[in-house]
Amino acid sequence: MPSKDKKAFxxxxxxxxxxxxxxxxxxxxxxxxxxxxxxxxEALRKAGRLKPDRPPAAGEAEERE
Incomplete structure (x- = not known):
């Protein structure tokens, strides 16, 4: 996701x-x-609240349980 699309808070x-x-x-x-x-x-995906709409970023490919 490009940084311009990120929400800062x-x-x-x-x-x-x-x-x-x-x-x-x-x-x-x-x-x-x-x-x-x-x-x-990771928590949102496991809870079914975030669909995998993009390939995992570097370091996210490995699922850790």
């Missing part, structure tokens, strides 16, 4: 949650922002 996170996300994102070679989007897309 502020997100407040508990510092411990943010630290855990930073570490997890680094382990996956992603930015925190990209990792949050990855996790949200």
């Amino acid at each position: 502020p997100l407040r996170l508990d510092p411990d949650v943010h630290r855990a996300l930073e570490k997890w994102a680094a382990d996956e070679f992603r930015s925190v922002n990209a990792h949050i989007e990855f996790l949200l897309r």
